[in-house]
Amino acid sequence: MNAPATLRLARSSLRAHRRRFLGTFAAVLLGVAFLTGTLVMGDTLRASFDSMFTGATRGTDAVVRSATTVTAAGEAQGTRGPVDAALAERLARVPGVAAAAPRIEGAGQLLAADGTPVGGKGPPTLAGNWIEDDALNPYRLAEGREPTAPGEAVVNRGAAKAAGLTVGDTTVLRTPDPVKVTVVGLATFGGADGMGQVTWTGLTRADAERYLTARPGEATSIAVRAGPGVSQDELVAALTPALPDGVEAITGQRAAEENTEMVSGRFLDLFTTFLLVFSGVAVLVSVFTIHNTFAVLVAQRTRENALLRALGAARRQVVTGTLAEALAVGLLASLSGLLAGIGVAAGLQALFPAVGFPFPEGDLVVAGTSLALPLGVGLAVCAGSALLPAVRAGRTAPLAALRETDVDGSGTSRRRALTGSALLATAVGTVLAGVLGTPSLWLAATGAALAVAAFVVLGPVAASLAVRMLGRPLRGANRGLARRNALRSPGRTAATATALMVGVAVVTLFTVFGASLKATMDRTVDRSFAGDVAIGAPSFGAGGSGLSPRLAPAVAALPEVDTAVGLGRGVAEVDGRGRALTVTDPVALARTLDLGEVRGSLTGLGTDGLAVAADEAADNGLAPGRTAELTFTDGSRRTFTVRAVYERSDLAGDYLVTREAWAPHRTQDADRLVAVSFAEGVGAEDGKAAVTEVADRYGHPEVQTRDEYAAASAGGIDMMLTLVYALLALAVLIALLGIANTLTLSVHERTRELGLLRAVGQTRAQLRAMVRWESVLVAAFGTVGGLVLGGFLGWVLVRATDGSGDSALAFAVPAVRLAAVALVGLMAGAVAAWRPARRAARLEILRAIATE
Amino acid sequence: MTTHAPLPAARVVDAVKVYGRGDTEVRALDGVSVDFPAGRFTAVMGPSGSGKSTLMHCAAGLDTLTSGAALVGDTDLSTLDDRRLTLLRRDRIGFVFQAFNLLPTLTVAENITLPLDLAGHAVDRRRFDRLVDTVGLRDRLHHRPSELSGGQQQRVAVARAFAGDPDVVFADEPTGNLDSRSGEEVLRLLGRTVRDTGRTVVMVTHDPVAAAHADEVIFLADGRLVDRMTGPTADRVLDRMKAFDTGTGPGAGHPAAPALSRGGAT
Numbered sequence A: 001m002n003a004p005a006t007l008r009l010a011r012s013s014l015r016a017h018r019r020r021f022l023g024t025f026a027a028v029l030l031g032v033a034f035l036t037g038t039l040v041m042g043d044t045l046r047a048s049f050d051s052m053f054t055g056a057t058r059g060t061d062a063v064v065r066s067a068t069t070v071t072a073a074g075e076a077q078g079t080r081g082p083v084d085a086a087l088a089e090r091l092a093r094v095p096g097v098a099a100a101a102p103r104i105e106g107a108g109q110l111l112a113a114d115g116t117p118v119g120g121k122g123p124p125t126l127a128g129n130w131i132e133d134d135a136l137n138p139y140r141l142a143e144g145r146e147p148t149a150p151g152e153a154v155v156n157r158g159a160a161k162a163a164g165l166t167v168g169d170t171t172v173l174r175t176p177d178p179v180k181v182t183v184v185g186l187a188t189f190g191g192a193d194g195m196g197q198v199t200w201t202g203l204t205r206a207d208a209e210r211y212l213t214a215r216p217g218e219a220t221s222i223a224v225r226a227g228p229g230v231s232q233d234e235l236v237a238a239l240t241p242a243l244p245d246g247v248e249a250i251t252g253q254r255a256a257e258e259n260t261e262m263v264s265g266r267f268l269d270l271f272t273t274f275l276l277v278f279s280g281v282a283v284l285v286s287v288f289t290i291h292n293t294f295a296v297l298v299a300q301r302t303r304e305n306a307l308l309r310a311l312g313a314a315r316r317q318v319v320t321g322t323l324a325e326a327l328a329v330g331l332l333a334s335l336s337g338l339l340a341g342i343g344v345a346a347g348l349q350a351l352f353p354a355v356g357f358p359f360p361e362g363d364l365v366v367a368g369t370s371l372a373l374p375l376g377v378g379l380a381v382c383a384g385s386a387l388l389p390a391v392r393a394g395r396t397a398p399l400a401a402l403r404e405t406d407v408d409g410s411g412t413s414r415r416r417a418l419t420g421s422a423l424l425a426t427a428v429g430t431v432l433a434g435v436l437g438t439p440s441l442w443l444a445a446t447g448a449a450l451a452v453a454a455f456v457v458l459g460p461v462a463a464s465l466a467v468r469m470l471g472r473p474l475r476g477a478n479r480g481l482a483r484r485n486a487l488r489s490p491g492r493t494a495a496t497a498t499a500l501m502v503g504v505a506v507v508t509l510f511t512v513f514g515a516s517l518k519a520t521m522d523r524t525v526d527r528s529f530a531g532d533v534a535i536g537a538p539s540f541g542a543g544g545s546g547l548s549p550r551l552a553p554a555v556a557a558l559p560e561v562d563t564a565v566g567l568g569r570g571v572a573e574v575d576g577r578g579r580a581l582t583v584t585d586p587v588a589l590a591r592t593l594d595l596g597e598v599r600g601s602l603t604g605l606g607t608d609g610l611a612v613a614a615d616e617a618a619d620n621g622l623a624p625g626r627t628a629e630l631t632f633t634d635g636s637r638r639t640f641t642v643r644a645v646y647e648r649s650d651l652a653g654d655y656l657v658t659r660e661a662w663a664p665h666r667t668q669d670a671d672r673l674v675a676v677s678f679a680e681g682v683g684a685e686d687g688k689a690a691v692t693e694v695a696d697r698y699g700h701p702e703v704q705t706r707d708e709y710a711a712a713s714a715g716g717i718d719m720m721l722t723l724v725y726a727l728l729a730l731a732v733l734i735a736l737l738g739i740a741n742t743l744t745l746s747v748h749e750r751t752r753e754l755g756l757l758r759a760v761g762q763t764r765a766q767l768r769a770m771v772r773w774e775s776v777l778v779a780a781f782g783t784v785g786g787l788v789l790g791g792f793l794g795w796v797l798v799r800a801t802d803g804s805g806d807s808a809l810a811f812a813v814p815a816v817r818l819a820a821v822a823l824v825g826l827m828a829g830a831v832a833a834w835r836p837a838r839r840a841a842r843l844e845i846l847r848a849i850a851t852e
Numbered sequence B: 001m002t003t004h005a006p007l008p009a010a011r012v013v014d015a016v017k018v019y020g021r022g023d024t025e026v027r028a029l030d031g032v033s034v035d036f037p038a039g040r041f042t043a044v045m046g047p048s049g050s051g052k053s054t055l056m057h058c059a060a061g062l063d064t065l066t067s068g069a070a071l072v073g074d075t076d077l078s079t080l081d082d083r084r085l086t087l088l089r090r091d092r093i094g095f096v097f098q099a100f101n102l103l104p105t106l107t108v109a110e111n112i113t114l115p116l117d118l119a120g121h122a123v124d125r126r127r128f129d130r131l132v133d134t135v136g137l138r139d140r141l142h143h144r145p146s147e148l149s150g151g152q153q154q155r156v157a158v159a160r161a162f163a164g165d166p167d168v169v170f171a172d173e174p175t176g177n178l179d180s181r182s183g184e185e186v187l188r189l190l191g192r193t194v195r196d197t198g199r200t201v202v203m204v205t206h207d208p209v210a211a212a213h214a215d216e217v218i219f220l221a222d223g224r225l226v227d228r229m230t231g232p233t234a235d236r237v238l239d240r241m242k243a244f245d246t247g248t249g250p251g252a253g254h255p256a257a258p259a260l261s262r263g264g265a266t
Helices: A003-016 A018-056 A087-092 A157-163 A205-212 A232-242 A252-300 A302-310 A315-354 A368-394 A398-402 A414-435 A441-471 A477-488 A490-528 A551-556 A586-592 A614-620 A659-665 A684-697 A706-713 A715-749 A751-759 A764-800 A815-832 A834-842 A845-850 B052-059 B082-092 B108-112 B114-119 B125-135 B150-163 B180-197 B234-246 B249-253
Strands: A062-066 A097-103 A105-107 A125-129 A139-144 A152-156 A170-174 A178-189 A199-203 A221-226 A247-251 A533-536 A561-574 A577-583 A598-600 A609-613 A627-631 A637-646 A655-657 A671-678 A702-705 B008-019 B026-037 B041-045 B067-072 B093-096 B168-172 B201-204 B216-221 B224-230
Touching: A003 A315, A018 A252, A018 A315, A018 A368, A018 A715, A062 A232, A062 A252, A087 A097, A087 A221, A087 A232, A097 A125, A097 A232, A105 A205, A125 A205, A139 A152, A152 A157, A157 A178, A157 A199, A178 A199, A199 A205, A221 A232, A232 A247, A247 A252, A252 A302, A252 A315, A252 A368, A252 A490, A252 A715, A302 A315, A302 A398, A315 A368, A414 A441, A414 A764, A441 A477, A441 A490, A441 A764, A477 A490, A477 A764, A477 B114, A490 A706, A490 A715, A490 A764, A490 A815, A533 A684, A533 A706, A551 A561, A551 A671, A551 A684, A561 A586, A561 A659, A561 A684, A577 A659, A586 A671, A609 A614, A614 A637, A637 A655, A671 A684, A684 A702, A702 A706, A706 A715, A715 A751, A715 A764, A715 A815, A715 A834, A751 A764, A751 A845, A764 A815, A764 A834, A764 B082, A815 A834, B008 B052, B026 B052, B026 B067, B026 B224, B041 B052, B041 B180, B041 B234, B052 B067, B052 B168, B052 B201, B082 B093, B082 B114, B093 B150, B108 B114, B108 B125, B108 B150, B114 B150, B125 B150, B125 B180, B150 B168, B150 B180, B180 B201, B216 B234, B224 B234
Parallel strands: A125 A199, A152 A178, A577 A655, A609 A637, B041 B201, B041 B216, B093 B168, B168 B201
Antiparallel strands: A062 A221, A062 A247, A097 A221, A105 A125, A139 A178, A152 A199, A170 A178, A533 A671, A533 A702, A561 A577, A561 A627, A561 A671, A598 A637, A609 A655, A627 A637, B008 B026, B008 B067, B216 B224
């Protein structure tokens, strides 16, 4: 009835047992901090991208561009057709226009002084024309002068720093044709060293037209500045009548918004979701940790609660008291977590570039929701996790005050075993239904969630069995004692281990999935790459420039080389659906790539012939002899005839067209890959050396053997895994705190036992070892459970990911990596025991014996 | 007349133990010297607060003296660090406490061999069997302590105390939590073990009936040794104890108390 009395009790209990809440406090703090950090980070990135794009178009009042874009399936950004550069001169004369300048922009990757490419790990590597109108050019000269003669270039200061270039230096710009440029000036962007991590090289307009467009006289867009007193909307209205068909004008503001939307819509949302998933994992792990702490506390306090009940406390008062404690801890920890989270955001800003995820800099943006949401989650998690223990506390019979409470039969009930087994069977059944036959991601995901639930329910039942098995190799008195201590309360052991299990399961899931992707890549290269070496210019995201289209013919001319074929990238709408085209010599391609069974003929595709991959052909009703309507980015529309259908598309792509067919519609030319096979009798070393020598003249792309090519293709996966591991480290840390916390509570509970052990001759070192081994056993249980669960989930994910036959993922279990995960889990257990073991060893024997 | 065995199994010399400081200072032991002869069953008696438990704890290496010396055999405990002290307790001393003597996770057999297991010593099956038969627990070896009665638990503790063939066994109120019949069994067990196998037992008790099972009783009051009695009977011990209650004068006031004390250290 008397709420203040209940709260007073809760407060005094908190004060008395401050140490016992340390684990809970830390778990909530870390979870909340991660969540806050993610949200703040997301807002900060969004804001800095926003200001970046606004800055890029600040002086531009209108952008005139082609109205045609073609977006290939799975692409983030469509390819837009060019406009006539001469249009700029005409537009400049339109009333209300102060200035109009063609903007020519294309891929251009600088090579550093040592020949290595600069950037290309996500943000774009761009080159463009140096626009003389100051308002239309977002870049400002910080040093040197603007480019005036062919081969002169201005480089943004950030890129110059990264490349180790200064004014007067000469280097190569891959456009992708290598262009020798002399740096004549360094530029800044909006006062900073660059537009985020984007590298930008400014050339003369003539150079830009020559190297960055397919044909001279083309421009990417035309930037227009309004005369005095003309608004952006008025300007667009004035421009529109003067535009030819297929060309549109938008306001500068709209252009900036489109850019921001593209980045935040496509990339940032994905990225924030990705981080939120990991905060979710951390919070989930916290829930187990907190729940366990309160469960143990309530068990230890049975007598105290029973006494309260005997003295007349209502059931509700006991529940309220326990919940009040949880909320107080939650509130304090959440508030600290908010502060820490802002620190985490700052830390992440530093972490991401370190693992190869460069991000624009900017001040932290702390929005209200970024604080309110984590605070709410922190409190909810605390109260929610403590709810069951609190209710259990309320059920304490007053008589329990008089009973001894040493035997704990928790967790091994028959009902639990049956429920868990039924859940597990349902989970496996659902998963199998989801992955066999036609893969259904939805069924598989439901099954996976059920499997997690089944593992949690079965934990206590499995704990005794597992600890007994895992502990079997442990010999000696202390380890035997450790094993029995881990066994004495299966429910507690399971709950403690569950937190670690969840963490390890997610780590394992990603490890298995990553390894499977790699194995798939290996298999693809193994099966489809029939050549000896591959030439590529590895890059991620929007970076990189590809390979010079002149490289393949140059390599093919070598006496050591039988065939060298470039695979260029084109894009078109095929019967109205945006598709990527592979621009190549199909006949030569068939000699270096294994295309599988080919129906029809790859020879003589000519300018209106098409080869289509079998799966794609089947999906779209294409077959040899049928026709397809192709629409290109220049707006032209051509009818192509399907001449061949080939089986394997993993390296070749879905559509093959000849260079002749692509040439009239081409954009900036680049090959993504050059596949090379050596002439008869040429050794691997000799061949590679000869190819490398030629490649070096075309901007230093990498010449890779088949294995290297497979490894390079999988390089992004390792980067991703590194990031995932870094993010999951937090969840594992929380799980460890949970183990440490439970151990501390257990040690406290067993004070008398420890005293007795010390009295009859257990040395401090032995006692520490005993606690440590108990912790290792609990950790081993969690780790093994996590490996099994994660492996299973990984298998489900691999199987459920769409694709069948050739494009299906290969399932791989990376034994070494998983062994490393297991080892880390076990060592983590030992580390978690460090403090509890020390505390236990410091016990004074006499006080321990005398403890009630 | 009793004679002292040549070398005492354990002894304390001028033992002083002070708890707290200044106003709260308590002298739990105030210059006690006493030998615990080998092969004898010695009971330490005294009223609450007389320092009898402190004496036992210090003599057994569970606590350290403020000044003076505690020796087991000829090993001065104050020269040992925590590790070696622990090893000494493990290898040369046995313990029977009033309660909570056994680890709940271990079986009876495992509890008995615990000190040996901690030491990594092999268990001598013949000795073990004899011990188990002596305490009469053969049919309980694979039970857990929670499945035993209080008396049975204390008998397990006695077996554990003797399992390692120790120089001396210290028992701290071993019958304090037992009904008289079970207590009697445990005491007889202790006495029989001393007389049959020549073991040394030092037992702290406040129960004259328990003390009567010993070969000799020493009496403590206010941290001092005030009397010794050989061949005690329950009545004589009770009478002696009553003297503390009524005439506390001699023991408390006068350290020498020559009429009553023969002095521990000769």
